[in-house]
Amino acid sequence: MKKIFILLMTGISLTMLSACNKYLDIKPKGYTIPEYFDDYQKLMNSTSLVAAVAAYPAYITDDVEGGEDNDVNQQASYSFLSVYKRNLYNFSPGQILDQNDNDPQWNPTYANIFTCNTVINNVMKVADATEQDKKRLRAQAQVARAFEYLTLVNIYAEQYDPANASAALGVPLVLTEDITQPYERRSVAAVYAQIKQDLEEALPNLPDNVPNTLKPAKSAAYGLLSRVNLYMADYKAALDNANKALAVNNTLMTYSSYDVQKGTWSRVYNPMDKSVFPDGHLNKETVWFRRGTPSSSSIFTEVYASQDLIGVYQKDLPAGATDKRFSLFYCNGEALFGPNKILFPGRVLWAAYVDFNLGVGTPELYLNAAEAEARTGNKDRALQLINTLRNSRIVNNQPLVASDNEAALRLVLDERRRELALMGYYRLADLKRLNKDARFAKTVTHTHNGQTYTLPANDKRYVFPVPPKVLAMNPGIPQYER
Numbered sequence: 360m361k362k363i364f365i366l367l368m369t370g371i372s373l374t375m376l377s378a379c380n381k382y383l384d385i386k387p388k389g390y391t392i393p394e395y396f397d398d399y400q401k402l403m404n405s406t407s408l409v410a411a412v413a414a415y416p417a418y419i420t421d422d423v424e425g426g427e428d429n430d431v432n433q434q435a436s437y438s439f440l441s442v443y444k445r446n447l448y449n450f451s452p453g454q455i456l457d458q459n460d461n462d463p464q465w466n467p468t469y470a471n472i473f474t475c476n477t478v479i480n481n482v483m484k485v486a487d488a489t490e491q492d493k494k495r496l497r498a499q500a501q502v503a504r505a506f507e508y509l510t511l512v513n514i515y516a517e518q519y520d521p522a523n524a525s526a527a528l529g530v531p532l533v534l535t536e537d538i539t540q541p542y543e544r545r546s547v548a549a550v551y552a553q554i555k556q557d558l559e560e561a562l563p564n565l566p567d568n569v570p571n572t573l574k575p576a577k578s579a580a581y582g583l584l585s586r587v588n589l590y591m592a593d594y595k596a597a598l599d600n601a602n603k604a605l606a607v608n609n610t611l612m613t614y615s616s617y618d619v620q621k622g623t624w625s626r627v628y629n630p631m632d633k634s635v636f637p638d639g640h641l642n643k644e645t646v647w648f649r650r651g652t653p654s655s656s657s658i659f660t661e662v663y664a665s666q667d668l669i670g671v672y673q674k675d676l677p678a679g680a681t682d683k684r685f686s687l688f689y690c691n692g693e694a695l696f697g698p699n700k701i702l703f704p705g706r707v708l709w710a711a712y713v714d715f716n717l718g719v720g721t722p723e724l725y726l727n728a729a730e731a732e733a734r735t736g737n738k739d740r741a742l743q744l745i746n747t748l749r750n751s752r753i754v755n756n757q758p759l760v761a762s763d764n765e766a767a768l769r770l771v772l773d774e775r776r777r778e779l780a781l782m783g784y785y786r787l788a789d790l791k792r793l794n795k796d797a798r799f800a801k802t803v804t805h806t807h808n809g810q811t812y813t814l815p816a817n818d819k820r821y822v823f824p825v826p827p828k829v830l831a832m833n834p835g836i837p838q839y840e841r
Contacts, residue, residue, distance in 0.1 A: 393477070393481065393485075396492065396493065399481070399482040399485070407474075407653075409648065409650055410649075410651065410652050411471065411510065411650070411651075412649060413464040413651060413652045413783075414655060414783065415443065415447065416514055417781050418448045418658075418662070419447040419814070419820075419821070420786040420787055421665055421668065421790070421801070421803045422664065422776075422780050422786050423663070423781070424663040424664065424806075425437050425440075425448050425663070425805065425807050426661075426663065431701050431702065431703055432701050434660045434661050435660060435662065435708070437807060441655075442460075443456045443457075443460065448805055448807070449805065450805070450820050452820060454827050454830075455823065456824075456826055456827050458828075459828070460826070463653075463656075464511075464655075464823075465825075468507050468510060468511055469533065472507050472533055473533070474500075475504035476504070479500045482500075483497060491564075497561075498561035498563075501557040501560060502557070502580050502583065502647075503575070504557055505554045505555075505557040505558045506718070508530070508532075509583070509586070510784060511530045512554075513590065513788040515530050515823050515824075515825065516550070517791070517822055518590075518792050518794070518795060518821075519548075519592075519792075521592075524547045524548035525546050525547075525548045525549075527546060527547040529546050529548075529550040530550055531544050531545070532550055532553055534553070551591060555584070558580050558583060559584075565579075572639075572646065572647055572648040573640060573647075574647075576646075578603070578608060578646050582601070582647070582719035582720075582724055583719055585598075585604065585727045585728075586723070586727065588600060589792075594734045594735050595735060597727055597728075598727075598728055598731035601724045601728035601731065602728060604646060604724050605721065605724050608721055609721055610643045610721055611644060611721055611748060612637075612644055614684065614752050617687055618687075623696075625712065626711075627712070627713060636687070636713050638713060638715075639718075640714075640716070642720070644716070645718070646720055647719040648716050648718050650715075650717060651783070660696070661709070662781070663708055664708075664709060664780070664781075669707055671776050671777060672684070675770065675773065676753070677757040679755050680753050680756055680757070681755065682752060684752050687711070689708060689709055690708040692704050692705065692706065709781050715782055717782060722748060722779075723779070725744045725745065726745070726748070729741045729744035729748075730768065733764050733768035734764075734768060738763065741770075741771055742760065742767055745771055748774065749774065752777075752778070772789075772799065775789065787821070790803070800817070801816060819841040824841060
């Protein structure tokens with residue numbers, strides 16, 4: 360029987376093959392042969408699959424302000440940051456990682472893909488489960504694989520553009536668990552086509568309901584498709600799929616119930632019942648839960664909000680209103696984590712300490728639908744959607760109004776920035792796609808020690824490089840000049 364490596368049970372390490380057309384080499388510490396359906400269920404229950412999106416892409420965006428060399432908040436000290444984070448913040452050209460570093464996004468993502476491949480390619484062969492159960496598990500693995508590739512292609516490739524997507528370098532498209540097969544860096548168009556194929560094939564076999572948000576149901580696939588469609592500028596499809604997901608769950612939390620308790624890491628809590636703000640897997644807004652990667656999964660207290668981001672929170676805020684996203688998740692001018700107060704006047708520290716959902720959730724669905732409505736000519740519906748979201752986030756909110764579709768679109772994009780700030784790769788992907796439109800293109804500016812760094816719209820430095828370990832062993836790999 361063919362040997363299949365069980366990542367969940369054995370653990371893996373990722374290194375690179377020496378052949379020029381091979382990118383990955385899974386070197387298992389042990390292996391076993393899945394014979395039963397339960398073996399494949401255990402694979403899909405792996406906690407490593409849930410840890411899917413690193414936070415460090417935020418360092419290249421307009422959401423972040425770096426700390427001082429020896430900051431009063433030690434964790435934000437610029438001199439203490441990893442080399443790759445400083446390289447991103449300074450918009451350094453070329454490689455961002457040191458030669459022997461592992462990439463905290465690339466490595467675990469491909470590990471997750473190999474797990475998904477094992478299930479997708481083999482679960483239908485087992486004899487101890489019904490066809491329906493086998494198809495369901497295979498479909499859930501397809502959703503998970505699509506999610507991983509959507510993350511990769513939005514970090515390590517150019518923004519999808521129908522004019523050049525067939526020629527633009529994407530990422531290695533690995534669809535087999537056979538580690539002896541060569542892997543080719545495919546085009547952006549090919550990667551997106553595979554993502555859509557996985558999701559569309561999965562949909563008929565996904566359940567309508569799941570026992571918990573760690574498993575994708577149909578609504579998760581619809582929600583992820585809406586993101587794919589949005590990134591591809593297919594706004595009609597983005598709206599259709601967002602609406603299908605919202606038809607199942609359109610729940611939003613009311614942030615006004617929460618406040619901040621100082622001197623503790625569980626900062627955000629409900630003073631009435633003393634419960635803490637729910638992590639993503641327990642949040643009723645979560646459709647399908649994914650969290651940060653084990654390495655570089657959080658940048659809490661590591662970065663300050665940029666003045667640009669602070670200005671967006673202040674923009675369109677009614678007199679006497681409070682945006683709880685800002686007051687709950689940031690420390691304005693001071694912080695207290697333990698006995699000693701830390702003062703940083705004029706700066707705002709990102710300090711949510713909440714395990715946010717980075718998978719599929721209702722807030723993103725509202726935003727996807729609202730943007731699609733504004734772009735396809737229905738400003739009133741777009742405003743209704745974002746005003747509903749704002750009512751759940753802003754105390755004493757007043758409805759936003761817009762004179763035309765473009766004004767509504769600008770309001771939606773501002774709201775998207777407030778809601779998704781400093782989470783995963785959302786802002787990176789939004790900057791890259793919005794830069795394709797002259798109305799929204801911008802130059803990102805960072806400063807440190809009196810020096811100003813700039814990143815123009817559509818600059819190749821937006822594309823993260825293939826890790827140096829890959830390039831060192833595979834000098835023929837095609838790559839972007841950055």
